[in-house]
């Protein structure tokens with residue numbers, strides 16, 4: 001008879017090994033007290049791949065890159081929704097975009113939603129920039145969404161949203177929602193094709209340099225730094241600093257700060273940063 005999932009237990013040794021594997025692959029630090037969380041996220045996976053124990057599962061990970069990706073998909077926390085943290089969007093729309101346009105409206109803006117999760121942030125950016133494109137001859141945009149989880153990127157790529165994900169956006173930005181999202185409550189809502197054509201999603205680990213891209217005007221790195229050590233946060237921010245234009249903007253999450261890190265960014269408002277001027281080749 002099949003054993004219930006609850007029979008599979010995790011030894012402290014296996015917990016340490018899994019924490020180390022997750023840290024090595026994603027930079028995410030699983031706290032020492034989070035064993036119950038890890039067990040509950042992985043027990044069902046052991047059943048699905050017919051591994052009898054966490055020890056056997058750990059051995060499998062060493063020779064199975066697809067399973068390693070699946071582990072990443074299971075341990076990441078992907079909470080997100082459209083128009084999260086209105087203060088960010090207020091600054092983007094009423095300070096940053098007018099400033100960008102004042103330097104010549106006939107330009108293309110490049111935006112990076114790093115740690116994009118299921119794509120709500122990238123789609124929020126898309127609706128704002130699409131409205132501007134319609135109002136401004138010559139203006140265009142592209143938005144790149146990246147994440148370390150392939151599962152959430154599949155959802156972002158499909159771009160079909162409903163329920164809590166769109167509640168705040170619909171309530172607070174009814175005109176933008178009505179103009180740029182199509183669908184129904186029964187079937188879900190998608191951004192219009194003009195927006196979807198300008199959004200791209202790609203697998204990327206923030207601990208590595210994002211290759212094959214030119215610098216961005218705006219980077220949204222929100223609600224992800226909390227999972228990393230200070231050292232890894234500094235490493236990620238060095239990569240971001242290298243990929244953001246000198247007059248660009250960086251947004252981080254509401255419960256995050258760069259105050260105690262050496263990053264090459266300076267704060268202009270809570271959770272909003274601009275690149276610090278470079279002195280020679282070094283960052284301040």
Ligand SMILES: C[S@@+](CC[C@H](N)C(=O)[O-])C[C@H]1O[C@@H](n2cnc3c(N)ncnc32)[C@H](O)[C@@H]1O
Nearest residue numbers: 026076079080115117147148149205206222223
């Ligand atoms: C809580 S969500 C944040 C989504 C969105 N930025 C927001 O603020 O609403 C955090 C995301 O970071 C991603 N993530 C975690 N570690 C990462 C890494 N090393 N590289 C890229 N993405 C990572 C997770 O997969 C998850 O989708």
